Amino acid sequence: MRYITQLADLGRGDLAVAGGKGANLGELTRAGLPVPPGFVLTTAAYRAYVAASGIGDEIVAAASDGRADDVRALFTAPVPDEIAAELRAARTELGPAVAVRSSATAEDLDDASFAGQQDTFLDVRGDDALLIAVRDCWASLWTSRAVAYRVRRGIDPEEVALAVVVQEMVDADAAGVMFTANPTTGARDEIVLAAAWGLGEAVVSGAVTTDDLVVEKGTGRVRSRSTADKAVRTVATGRGTEDRPVPAEQRSRPVLDDAEATALAALGTRIEEWFGAPQDVEWARADGAFAIVQSRPITALPEPAAPPPTDWSVPDRSSFYVRASIVEQLPDPLTPLFAELVDGSVTRSLQAVFGELLGRSDVVGEGDVALPTVNGYAYYRYSRRGMARLTLASLPAFRALLRRGRQSLRARWQERAHPQYVEAVERASARPVEGLTDAELLDGAAELLDAGTTYYTAVQTIIPLAVSSESVFTRFYERLVRRPGGPPAATFLLGFDSAPIRAERSLYDLATWTRTRPALVAALSAASTASTVAAIEADGPPAGVDAATWQEWCDRFQQHLAVHGHTVYNLDIAVAVPADDPAPLLGTLRFYLDGGGADPTRRQRQAAQRREEATTAVAARLDPVRRAAFRRLLRWAQSAAPLREDALADVGLAWPQLRRMLRELGARLVAAGVVERPDDVFWLHRAEILADPPVPRSDVVAQRRAVWRGQRQVTPPQVLPLGSWWEKAFARWLPASSGEQTGAVLRGIGASVGQVTATARVLGGPADFGRLRPGDVLVASITTPAWTSLFAMASAVVTDVGGPLSHSSIVAREYGIPAVLGTNVATRRIPDGARVRVDGDAGTVTLLDEDGSG
Template sequence: MDAVRWFAQVGSGDLAAVGGKGANLGELARAGLPVPAGFVLTTGAYAAFVDAAFAEPGLAGAAVLEPELAGVAVAATPREPVGPREGEDPEAAAARIQAALHAAAVPAEVADALRGAYAQLGGGPVAVRSSATAEDLADASFAGQQDTFLNVRGEEALLAAVVRCWASLWTARAIDYRARREVADPRLAVVVQRMVEAEASGVLFTADPTTGRRDRIVVSAARGLGESVVGGLVGTDDHVVDKGTFTEVERRIADKAEMTVYADGGTAQVPVPAKRRRTAVLDAAAVGELARLGARAEEHFGAPQDVEWVRAGGEFALVQSRPITALPEPAAAPPRTWPLPYPKGAYFRASIVEQLPDPLTPLFADLIGPAVSDSIRELMAGLLGRSLPEGDILFPTVNGYAYYYYRTAGLVRVTLQTPLAIKALARPGTRGGVRGWREHAHPTYVGTVGRWGTRDLAALTPAELLDGVVELLRAGAVYYTAVQSVIPLAASAEIVFGAFYDRLVRKPGDPAAHVLLLGEESEPIRAEQSLYALATEARESGMDDAWQGRFREHLARYGHAVYNLDFAEPTPADEPGPLLDTIRFQMTDHGVDPAVRRAGLVADREAHTRRVRARLGPLRRRVFDALLARARRLGPIREDALTDVGLAWPLIRRMLRELGSRLDLGEDDVFWLTEAELRAAIRGGSVDPPIAERKALRRSRALVSPPQMLPDARWLKVVFGRFLPGAEAAAGDALKGVPGSAGSVTAPARVVRGPADFAALAPGEVLVARMTTPAWTPLFARAAAVVTDIGGPLSHSSIVAREYGIPAVLGTGSATDRIRTGDRVRVDGDTGVVTVV
C-alpha cells in the first residue's frame, strides 16, 4: 500500500489519492513556490484503517463491515457508496459513526509509514490538515468542513491527530454539507506539514472576491498564526493591490486586539500589545512581494486563487492554495456617494420601485423614465381636471437605482392634491379606482398587447420594432399608474376595518384583524393552484406530451408575472426553470395543496367572524359587516391588478431581441444600449457601446443598498420616515422594519437575489430578498418567514405571508446586505425586528 507521498511526488493528477489540498500543495511545490515541507497520508491509508477496523475475522477487508458502519466508511474495494441511514438526523449519524472510528486502531503498516515520514521530516511541530477528494476544487471549496490541528508534537500526538482528522469527515456539519451538495463516497487524505512559527499570516485572493475584478489582488494580514484569520477570530489589515504594478491602491489598518500563538499541544489567543494594535502588519514592499507570489500561483493554476500564507524571519511561505469559488463577474468599485441629478427636491424608492429592486439596465432606464412620469401626470389630470406642471414628478436613476423625484414645489402640490384625487376615484366615469381599472385600464392594456402580439415581427422594420416597444412600455406604465389608484382603496379599506375592529370590536382572545380577511382567491393564488395541479399530474402520470401542453397553457396565462420589472430580466414565460423547480418541490412530501390551505383559512375566518358578530349589537354589526365586506372585496383586486403589470413584457423582450439580432448587436446585448445608441444603430450609424464596462458597473452598484429617501435631510425623515420603513439602517445585529405578518421564527436565512436562486431555498429557511412580486408567491410555501429590504405592511410580501401563516418583516432597508445565507435569524413579525442570532 502506498500510504505516504511527499509534496514533490504529487500534483493535480493525484486527486483521488491525496485529495484537493494535497494535490494543490504538490503543484505549488512543483512550481518552485515557497512551501513548508510536508507529506500526504493517502486515501488508501484511510481505507485501510476502515477495512482493518471493521472487517470480521477471516474475511477480506471490506467484504463484511461492522453493522454499525455498514455502507458508511469508505472501503478499499469497490462497493456502492452510501451515507448515513435513510432519514437519520446528521447529529445522530455523526455520534454513531465517530464513536466507532475513535475506538478503532490504526493498522501497523499505516502507523509505521506515518512515523517514518514524520522522522524523515525532522520531527518537531507539524500541522495536520484534512485533504478530502471533494475539497479545494474549482466548483466547491468545502472549506472548514473537516478539522485542522496545529502545533502537533511527537509520534503519538501525530497519530491521534490523524485519527481525529479522519473522524472529522463524519461530523454532523460535514454530513449535512455533503448531503446538500449531493456528494457521495467521500475519501479523506491527511496533509502533514512542518509548522512555521509565524510572526504574521493571512489570506490572499488573486482577484477581488467582492467586485470580481481580476486586475486586483486582495491581501488580509494579521499577527501570529493564520488559522484564526481563516476562522474570522481576529481582525485583519486589508490591502488592495494592482495586479499590473503590484502597488497598493487601497489599505485599511484594523484594530487587532488579539493574535493566535503556539501553546502547549495547540494554539491560544493572546492580546496584541497596545502599541502594535493599530500598526500595519505588512509594509507596502512586503505586500507587493506577497502579491507577486500570489500572481505566480494564479499563473501556475490558470485560475484565480485563494491562498493562505505565513511570514517568519521576514520570509513568506504559502501553506495552501485553492481556486476561488463563486467568484462574481468583474464589477467596478461600489458607489460611496449618491449624486442627485436634480437639486431642490426629494427622491423616494416606493410604489413601482418595489418591482425594481436592482440597478436598471441602460435601455430600460431611458425608456421607463418618461413613461412613468407622463402616466402620473395624465392620471392626475384625469382625476383633477388639470395636469401637474412639467418637471414636478420625474423618474430618474441614482447610481442606477430608480427613484421618484418630486420637485419641492411639486411635492407640496401633490401632497395637497392627493386627498382630492382619492376622493375623485369614487366619481362615475373616472379613469382611476377599481371601476377605472376594470372597465378602462385593463381592457386598454390587453388590447394594446393583443394588437402588437398579432403582428409578424419579422415583417416589421427596426424602427417599427422600437416604436412598438415604446408603445407597449408606455401602455404598461399607464396601466401600473392606474393600479396605483386601486392600491390606496384596498389599503384604506384594510386600515379602516382594522382600526374599527381593534378599537370597537376586538376583545382578549379574538384574532388579529387580518385573520378575518384571509382566504380570498387572487391571481397569484390561482397561479399557484395551477402549478400544484401540474405537480399532481406529473407525480401520477409523468411529464408526457399532454402534460407539456398543459404546462404551456400555464405559461400563456401566468408567464408574464415578472420577477423584476426591468425588461432585461427574463419572465417565467421566457425561462420557466423556476416554475419547474416549484413543481418538483410540490411533488415531494413538502408540497401542500393550496386549495386545502385556503379552505382551512376560510373555515377559521368564518368561525371567528360568526363568533364576533354574535356578540355585536345591530349598529356595530352593520358597520362591521360593511367594512369587512369592502376589505375582503378590494384586497384580492390589488393582487389581480399587480399580477398583470408585466402583461406586455414577454412580447417586449421578443421584439427587442429581434431588433438586436437584426442590427447585429446581439439578442441580449441590446438591453445594454442607451436609447440614443439604439436609434443611431437603426439609422445605420456605427455604435460600439462599452457593454462589458456597463455590466461591471451594474454589478458593482448591486453590491450596495440604496437609501429609501434622498437627500439625507432631517425634514424628509421627520415627514416621510414612517411611510418609508428601512430609510435608516439599524445598528448592531438587529434590523428594524415594519411588521408585515405576525409570529416569531428562528431559522437559517437564505438570501435570494432573483429566480436563479429560487431552487436553493430549502423548506424551513427564512426568505431574505430585496422585495417580492406576485411571481415570487410559490416560494412562500417553503419559507419559514420572509424579510425584505423594501415594502410595507400592505405590500405583496405582507399579504402573501399572512395567507401562508408565516412571519414577515418588511422594509428593513439593508437585510440582503446585513444577513448572509446560513445565518440563524430571529424574525419577529409582531415587532418588526430581525435579529442575527
C-alpha cells in the same frame, strides 16, 4: 514505489491519486513556484489500509448514519508494513522535521474548497511519529464537520478517499494566507494578505490575530494595511507545536514591510495566472524567503462591488423626490437600459391618466414629474409647479372614486385599461423577433414598456378604492362593532379568490397530480433545479420517467407558466419572470411533493366559512342602524378587496415579450463581440446598443455591474432632499419608515397578527428562492404576486417596504402568518440565518442574538 509519488510528478489532473491539496501542490511545483520539497502518499495507500483492516463496510454504514465519531474509532490498526517501508524510504530525502497534511479527493475543488475539514500535523519527527500522523490523517477524512460538509454537497461516502502530503517542514518566522482577489468586495484587482508571527496553521484556524494588507494587483502598491497587536504565535518545539507569547518588541511591529508584501503579491499573481482563477494561498517565510504550502480556488468569491454611495444630494433641491407608488416595485438600483426607458414612460402614463380622468392635458406639464435615479435608485421627482398642479387636481380626481357603472374606476380598469394592455402585448408578440431590426426591437420594447406603465398607472387608480373601502370598514368595525375577543376586521375580507391564490392553486394542483406518479416524484425530488430546467427545455425525460408521463407533466407545467408566468418579482426588465426562468417555482413544487403546505382550496374554503360565520354572528347582535351600516360597508370592502391583487398580477403581461425582444438584441451583441452574455444588453444605453460600427463594451458592463452592487448595499432614503420640509411633511405617508434603526428591535407596521420565533432567511430576489426552508421567516425588500409561492413555506414575513394593504400584508393574512412591514432596514439589519422573533401584533422584529434572548 507503489504508493508514493513525488510532488514534481503530479499535476491538477491527478486529483483521484493525490487529492486536491496534493494535485495543486504538484501543479505549483511544475510551475516553478517555491514549494517545499515533498511527496504524496496516494489514495491507493488509504484504500489498501481500509481493505487490510476490514473496516470498509463499517465506515460507509456509520458515515451514512451520521456517526462520524464511530468511524474515526475504526482507525486503530497499524499502517501495513509495505506502506510503512515506502514511507520510511521516502522520508530520508527530506529534513529532520516534516509537515503531514491530509489531501482528500473531495477537497480544494473549483466549486467546493472543504477548507479545514481534515487534519494537518506539523513538526513531525521520526518514523514512528510519521506513521501515526499518516493514520490520523486518514481517520480525519471522517470528522463530523467533514462528513456533514460532504452530505450537504451530495458526495457519496463510498466515493471519497484521502492522500497524505508529506513535505519538508518550513520553520517559519512568519506565515499567513493570501487571497488573489478581495474576498469581501470581490475586487479582482486587489490581493489581500493576512500575516502573523510564527507558523501558519494558527492563522488558518483563526487562533491568532493577523496584520491585514491590501495590495494593488499588477503594480504591487500597498493600498491599505492594518497592523494588529499580535500577542500569540505558534512555534515548532521539536515535538510538535505550541502557542507562545510574542516578544514585546514584535507585538506591534508589522510582519511584512511594503517590499515583502509586493513580492508576495507577485507570487500570488503568478499562481492565479497559472491556475486561471482567483486563489486562496497559504504561505510561510523562513530566512527571508517565501514558501507556498497550499493553493485552492476561492469558491465563494462575491462579484466585484464598488464602494457603497454616501452622498444623497440631488440636482434640484427645490424639487420633491420620493420613493412611493411604482417605486415600491423597484427595490433595487435600476439597470441602465430600464432607467433610460422608464423615466419618460412614467411621465407619459401620468399625463395620459390625468387627461382621461379630468379631460385635461395640462395637469402634468413638461418637467413637472419625472422618474430619475439617485445613486441608482428610482425616485418620483415633482417640481414645485408640478406638485401644486397635482394637488389642485387631486380633488376632482378623487371624485372619480365615487363614479358608478361604466364610468367607475373599476370599469375603467376591467373594460378599457386591461383589454388595451392585452391587445398591445398580443400585437407585439405576433411579430417574430428574428425578423426585426435592432432599432425596431428597441422601439418595440419601449412601446411595450409604455403599455405596461400606462396599465400600472390605471392600477394605481384602483388601489385607492381598495384602501379607502377597507380602511373605512375597519375603522367602523373596530370602533363601533367589535367586542373584546372578537375576530379582527381582516377576518371579514379573507377567503376570496385572487390572481396570486389562483397561481398557488395551480401549482398545488400540479403537485397533487404529480404525487400519483411515484417515478416522476422521485426524479423531480432527486434532480437539481438546474437539471430539471434543462430537462424541461430539452424536452427529454429524466432517468426512470417514461416519455409520455414526462410530456404530460411538461405540458401542465407550461400551461401554468402560460397563465401565471408573467408575474414580476421586480419591475426592472433585467429581472427574469417565471415564464423566462421557472427555477424559483420548482422549490415550492418540491415542497408540495414532500407533503408540505396546506391545500389552498381547503384553506380558502375554511377562511370563507369563518368569514360567513363571523358575519352572521356580528349582524345578529347589532341594532338595525349599525347592522345596515355594517353590511353596506362590508359589501363595499369585500367587492374591492381582490381587485388590487388581480390588477397588480397582470402588470407584467408585457414582460416576457419585452425581455424576449431585448435578449434577442443581446444575442446579436454577443455575436458582434460587443458583450459576453445576452443579458448584458440591460446594462447598456440605447446609443451604445445601436452604435455603428459596434464597439466592445464588456468592460463597461462589468464596471456598471460593480457600481450597481455597491449601490445595492445601502438603504435609500424615502424622501429627498434630506432634512427638507418635504421629508418632515410626507414621512408618515410613506411605505417604509425613514432613517436607520439601531438596536435589537426593529419596528415596522404589524400587518398580519401573530408571533413567531424562527430563522430569518434574507432573500434578494428569485435567485435566492431556493434557500428558503419550511418554517423560515421570509425577509425581503418587497414581495409582489410572484413571491406568493414562498408564503406556503414561510412562518412569517418581514419587509423593508409595505403597509397594511400591500401584497405582503394581504397574502400573509390569507396564509395566517405574522407580517411586519415597512421597516426600511430589515434586509440590511437582519443577518441571514439569524434567529428572530416576529410580532405581528406589535409590529416588531427582535434580533434574538443581539438582545440576548436567543
